[in-house]
Amino acid sequence: MSIDPVPSEPVSPGAGPKAGETWVAQDAADAAHPFLSWFAGLQRSEPAFVWAGLFGGNAQSAFPLVLTRRSESIAVSAATLARDALAEGQFKMASLQDASGAMTALAMPLAGLDRVCVALIERKLVEASRLAHPFRTMCEHLSSLLMPKVAGQASSGAEIGQHDLSDADLLDLLSIRDEAEFAQALFAHLERALSPDQAVLATIRRGKTHVLRSARAQDPLPRGSRAGQTRLAALHAATRAQETLLLSWAPKAAVPGSGHGVDLVAVQSEDGVARAATLKLPRRQGGHFVWLGLWDKVPANLDEQWIGLAPGLGRLAVLLDAGRGANERRWRDNLPAWTDPRGWRLWAALASVMLVVWLLLPAPLHVTGQASLRSVDQRALVAPRDGFLSQVHVRAGERVEAGQLLAELDTRELSLRLSRIDAQINQAQSRRMAAMAGFNTAMVQVGDAEIEAMAAERALIALLLDQSRLVAEADAIIVSGDMAERVGTALRHGEPMFQLAPLDGYQVAIDIPQKDITQTAIDQSGSLKLTALPFDDFPIVIERISLRAAGEGGEPGFVALARIEAGHEAFRAGMQGVAQIETGQAMRGWVLVRDMVFWAQVQWWRWIP
Template sequence: MSTLTSPTATEASPPAGATLQAPPAPDTPLDAWQALALARTGDQLAQAWLGVLCHALLRARAGLVLMAQPDGAFAPVAAVPPGKELGHLAEVATEALRQRAGVLRHNAAGEALLAYPLSQADSLSGVIVLDLGPADAADAERARQLTHWGAGWLLDLMRQLDQARIHAGARQARVLLDTVLALQNEPGLREAGIALVHAVGREFGCHQVQLALAEGRTLRRQAVSHAAVSDDRSQQAALALQAMHEAFDQEQRLLWPEPPPAEGEVAVRITAGHARYAHEAGAKALCSLPLVAGHQAVGVLLLERDTPFSTGEAELLDALGPAVGPLLVLQREAGQGAVARLGRSLRSALGAATDGSRPALKLGLAVAAVVLLLLAVVPVPYHVSASALVEGAQQRAAVAPFEGYVREAPARAGDAVKTGQLLARLEDKDLLLEKTRWESELDVAQRKEREAMARGNRVDQRLAAAQANQARAQLDLATSKLERVAITAPFDGIVVKGDLSQQLGSPVEQGKVLFEIAPMNAWRVILKVDERDIADVRPGAGGSLVLASLPGQSWPFTVKKITPVSVPEEGRNQFRVEAELAGAAPKLSPNMEGVGKIDAGSASLLWAWTHPLLDWLRLAWWKLLP
């Protein structure tokens, strides 16, 4: 079906190839005046009114009513005869809309086409188009007058329908608001149920209203209006529950007596329980309304009265069910204990996991569960990671043999040295002078000893001999120091610490470490293992080392020693673990850092990833226990 867009002052013709075709005719046509009286919607009213105009008042061959749509276009809402192709009316309709005035045209065969705009409040509401067929001037003028008269009547009838629809919406909003406020003001579920059945009974003129709430897939009566005591074990109560179960199981509103199906509707509703209850209770009209919360029926209202429920009342009840259901659920949950709430949550989660909703999400969760199970069951090699430092297998210190001053220092950290190579030399001027002094003292003492011996003076001889021994000892000490002024490398290796090139002439104390030298072909790895993982490390365990400077290579090692003393570093206690590189030592340098992984058996990946947290939780729990 094509539409005619609202024209502007500059438009001269309708869209090319525009086609106007009315909706198909109803299966059972009614008399035009009777259809007008029974019209309940704008489209029904327009169709009935056009039938009266074309058949009862005029003898038009065809007619069409176009009404404005929310998007600004004009679409057919009624046509006579229904279902006929009416594209030839498009041009005259467009002209009437453009001019906002009636348009009458005659073709070469003397056939008349009449278009009359529907306008109100300076706005176009639509247009009426008639195909009058062969018509003289008098017939055309009569058709124009009747159309002008009928247009005002049609607009007034549509305005009345709009007002009735507004009043119905206002009543529906009032009923919903009053009912919701009445439920919210009640302290518990029982009081809310009683307030609900009485409010619904007053609003719809019912002599009895019953409320049943769902417990799983069964219903349990909660409240009955106009009854001081309710016997749930009576035959009538059982039949009422059966009737409400029909609406609960079918998840739709049920009316008894069942109204005839609407046009084109194929109704399949089971109301046998309603019939049995109506016969037992003597009710003339029943309505079972499911109360819905979250797309699920949580209860049913059963209304009884003496007159059938109208279409408007049924629509109001359909709006009441979703509004009341969540409030009753909240009232019931507020009165439940913690155990009941937990059970409800578990049932809800189980139901959401087993129903057919969100298949993609459930498939993803199932795959995640399988992956998690594999991570928890399948064992993989487990390693303890620790920061690593490379040191020489043995490290020798070159110290100052005595107090003195630095004369020269050709070696510095990083230099490769050979056995006996000079590292540094101390100043020896004072030692040479001291050696000369003690040599003189020795000569004097020896001469005195010889003179005393010649005189036979034993006392002077022994005194001179003692002075000679003292001078000889001091001379030996000075000679020894002179031999050690040159500090040399004890073996082939590399200087890992020490640089005196900027301290020439500075004093050094005896025993001060001047250089540290490590061999170049023997290394050891120092691993700093966290105290939480030290229990998994055993002497003799293997492992792999990766250095920060060589991240693409790894070297195997073997744990040799675990120091039983922890050292605090970076806020944690760490144990020093010594390991030896296996096989040929790679080309390394002292103090290289990296990461070492120590073999600690096998475990699941899930345990390996989560055991630090689990251990922390166990310790925290143990601390909290009294």
């Protein structure tokens, strides 16, 4: 009976095909049709294929599943795609949609035949795209199944390819999911087809070799022999080669997908055999299957056997590679062995044990705070009198020497007062001399009193003049006091002008966090690291702990004053750094998470109702 399972327009059940199109449904007579076994193998390889059929004039086809299980819109779209592929002679893909969900249709013209193979996949277009290449390869196999056999392909009285990898063999291999069973079936077929005297099948992944099958009971890759080393080198060379087949000889006729193996020549020489060959196939779990065959004598039809096997082996390689996951492509197979995830588990376990032991070991418990250098005896230089600032010779941060002039006050008024008092003293002395000449004792005594009072006033003016020049009493660093902007302004007596720190004798002021104040005590030792001297550690000892008021700079908190056990010539007051105070010992894990736990406790207390 004839039906149209993919009509271009809705038709009633049992309607005939359009002109030039023939569709043959499955019945008892079609049970042996090669298309059935082809589609059964396709479904075993990839269950996502739910339907396939042939389209074209005079097509003889079978349909394992009936398309009417889907809507007519799917049928119309699939028929249109098939006609476009047949008309243009190109592979086509399209996304189809109906009430049952999304599907993808694939249409591939069959080489040498006026037909198109159409298949439906219950996947979206993006997910189905990875199956496009294996489907096209399988369609090439289908073309060879449906084309009539060509006579006259015998060689030396025997038909070439009597042990070829047929489509049935190919589909049977692809349907095997267990790796050991797959290796056994592949090894057995190669044994039947090629009859090597010695053969070994192994897997190679990331530099590791595992022998699966061998034609002999003894180890085919003995480590202590040169033969085993050359065979192992040939197996690894096969995984790096571009070709699927490597031969130690030059065949009389070209073998598809083959190349010359230099390492096989070494195997042939070392083992004393006549021929050597390797076959490489992708492995689903990553890496490669590699088969090595050796022939003691040259078989009469070895080239013909390889020529017959090569197309099927090439198709098998393509389909195996298409079935591998995106993370197992061959670019990862040549990575070093230590990157194997199975090896990572051991190293990760060892690292975890070492980490746990390290966290349980005791470690010093430190209190860390910002630190700054202070002079032990800092001195303030204040204005000696009321007056105007005349000149400033230094700025904050500069180093000064003993006797160096720092600033000057205006002395013009004092100079005038000094000149006037000198004139008054001269007048008083003249009056005293005149009284002495007149023997006026009373006037002489009055003159002496005036001269003495004016002399005292003059001494005060001279002192004020001398104090108008502010000098450093010792070598020091000006910690604070930038008076350059105050030049010409009035100063009050006792107003601070400069803060000087002597160059010898420093102590450290450490800001103690409030969460650590209970752990800090006098006489605890620690170390200081200054930003200006990052490669030096200076031992310190806590001498005093005091409360810092808000007005002293920064937030209210605690300050620990510590002495420095070993000084440095580069020390300067005001240097900043970090100090660590040793407060005891605890497990290293607790040292690492202590601050986080304290913070979490406070936050939890704030959040809970």
